[in-house]
Amino acid sequence: MGWLIAHKSLHTNSRLKGFGMNVDGMCFLCGQIKETQEHLFFECAFSRRVIQALMEISGLNLPDSDVLHWCIHNTDLTLQRRVKNAMVLSAMYQVWQQRNKSRIEQLVLRPSRIALLITDDMKRRIKERDKRKLTAHELEWLGRLKFM
Template sequence: MEILDRLPTSDRLQRLRLGVDQQCLLCGDGIESRDHLFSKCAHSKQIWSSILQMCSIERDALVWNAELQWLCANLKGKSLLVFSLKLAWSTFVYHVWEERNRRKFCSVARSGDSLLHCIREDVKIRVQIKPIVILDVNRQLCVAWGIP
């Protein structure tokens, strides 16, 4: 849904003439849209930058479409890094959207570090389920994600 820009973000709801507050619930700065929520929001940007750092990838987070193109171009193959980054991306999108909904409907907020911890745990559990051989090349990645 997020790839097709079908999430009910406040900018989409406003276009449907539903009177909603358009302010981003995560950072309080900017209009909540898919692009803002997942790539421009300071809260989300910090989390995604931390994920990239845990994968030893040095690059600036870009706008949504550019980030998606980069992921599609680079997430090929069966390496542990590719597998972990695919999991991290999907759990990142899931947890950011979940956090947005928690704040909107339950008035409960978690910190970026708390969300990063949830993402890290999800990736760790899913990687541990998959039978993999941890090579020396992957040791740093395993340490960063807490994979034994």
């Protein structure tokens, strides 16, 4: 997913329009702005609300702009950073899913609901981890996460 976005190869509305398809080129999620990948993942009010909700539920500080740059240029491999990265990528994936769903059903999940799905999934993934491989500091950090 991150790779597809990085190479600007998702078929966003304005891109399809470039191919001569019959779409109005507007964002399916906010209906306000021309849909480009930059808009969808970094500027759209809907994706921003997803990230905001995620920060509220998790108590973590996540980037709310230039999200993709933040994910790709991630050389910090601490547990904290990997958890944040996974959450941001899930958020982008969910935004893309909702965007595709809204094309057909004109109905999307609320950002707070999406944030809950992401944290529930994260919780499950953390629980499945082999705790013996974690340091005391990492375990303490996980224990402090609001959704755990």
